[in-house]
Amino acid sequence: MNGDLRVSFKPVPATNYVRMTVSVNGTRFRMTLKHIIPSDFQEELISLSSTLFRIYKESLLQHKPITAKELKKQLTASTPSLLYKTIYRSCTSHFLSIGKTISLEQYQFQLKTIKSIPIFCQLTYGIPEISILALPDTFLDQLEAFFANHSTEKHRSREQVQLIRTILLKEYRKGNIKLSDPLNQQLTLHNILEELTPEDVFYLQEVHLPCHYAAIRDIFIFSCFTGLNYASIKQLTCRQLRTMSDGSLWLFLKEEQIPLPDLSKQISNKISKISNDQLLFNKIPTIQLINRVLHIIALKSNIYKTITFKSAGKYYLSQQSVTKTKR
Template identity: 20%
Template sequence: MVSILFFIKRKKLLKDGTASIFVRVTFNRLSSEMTTGKSVMPSHWIAAKGRVRNNTLINKQINSFLDQLEYTLHDLTLQIQKEGKQVSAKEILDRYKNLNVPKPQIGILALYKEHNQELKELVGISVALGTYKRHETSLKLFHKFLLHKYQMEDVAVNELNVEMLQKYQHYLMATRHNNNNTAVKYIRNLGKIINVAVSRKLIQSSPVEDMKLKTEMVDKGFLTKTELTKLSDKEFGVARLEQVRDVFLFCCYTGLSYVDVHSLTANDIVEENGRLWIRKARHKTNVMCHIPILKPAKNILDKYSSSYHKDGKLLPVLSNQKMNAYLKEIAAIVNINKDLTTHLARHTFATTVTLANHVSIENVSKMLGHSNIRMTQHYARILDASIENEMLNVEKCYE
């Protein structure tokens, strides 16, 4: 049983003639004491009650403080017992002292740097390089925002609020000219770090949860069969453009993403029943994709089979940035008025190459390496040709 006693030391008075009020906590016959930070005129102290005379407003406030302190010390004792730890008078008072010590202020960027360093150490083990780079970019952008808007190098996590994040969203869209989805992506990246602060009990909740963040459906576009033929038939006098075109077409006919075609090796190609297949775990999700290699894709592989074997790779894939830059040049040359990107090739495979040719969405999902069909539906379009073919059957009913 814990015992709590308040007392004064009459022989050690302060300069103003008052005596400091101490508290002594005793548990299992072992005691520990500390000053309460309050003092009283010795003549006002009632030793038998451990309180001051309740005759002035100040004395009433002191008694109220001592009552609250006694309650808090008993409550801390119960907390220690619930935690299954050893109760002692010193531990009880130490806990009380820590209640009044302000927690160190940790900056969101400092926390973000710590997070990114841990990501960096896991790259190639359980984290993709792209994930690490994405968070590095997100960190730099929020740093630029703080400098631009507040002339600050960092901000304490407990000072982050909805208003600041809304200003960050405005900065991304109005100053950096990012679209809505990109801005939402960067805020959600920052939200992951704020959640780390919540888990460490640095803050109670994340202000991101109070924001109305919605991504908009964006049609990435795709190439029609006519455009695919036009691109395939075009002869380029520049080797780099021809190589980029070939890699792009290969993605159109296989549905591989940039990172997966970049890492494609002979080990990913298998032959079954006389047909070549791509059996490869997607870099992004680690879900296996199973893709029969169509003749146009096989022709591209054959084209580079004897001339390109760098690091075991099957195709001469440039950096994604260069690929997309050259694809814009190619689109202008071939007179395709669309924003050609490596990702548009994946949409073309899902739409023009497969779904338009009556391949089931379930099989398209397997070839794309999606974990569920809802992801595939993002790529699916209803083509005018499909509508026309189906409506021809309806028309026969009214002849």
């Protein structure tokens, strides 16, 4: 093989064994491999060589010249978390829900994004697969540059990057992978900064949606302007909404009154024909379903952020803070 890594295999006479000799950066080690399945042995040797080259290349990326002793140690250690395999495995169950929580178009887009990761690794690092712990601190910047320059859907490159970021953070929080401290900080910081803006909320209000999606969107928007959580909204009745003499709509709670100027038309039309004792929002779905649908609604609104129902409460608090600052 090229560079400072050389791998050779030599059959041991009168046995089913093969001796592997590996030279790297002026050091060397040997291993005896048992030849078990003749038909697959060539592929096994190629796979072994590829693994050695990946480990060697990862050491170069980290500016740490590797020795034969360390190379052998990593080769015989448990398989590390690899970028492409982790991302694909994480989405496998998600892909099985086509037509339920994900549309066919979204499935095709996400699958295309995930399948482009080996191409990204090859063009960026010179290897089609890389260990997650070996990713450099510049990984996210390199990923954004790759999708911006090589994606067939350049207008959706931000969404592609967000998909990979979300998957890595989810797998890390589950304890399935380990991340370097700098990369973990970047992913976490990015997630914290992904707060809704007034423009985002406007796009969510304006996007045309099927009735079952629109109902969930309305509940989410209501939370954005009131700060009420899922449990509180489920208990609201129309009696708590009152139209004042000037035509403004207010929500009356036990401890406070909340003006709803941005929702007056939407809500007034919906409650004009129902009794005061009736729940404001009937048949509210489970929070799990709401969060899944919010992801779809966000994409339809061209918002490439991870949105859950809690995002509405955070938005409300951020807007309250802005209002107090202006005062």
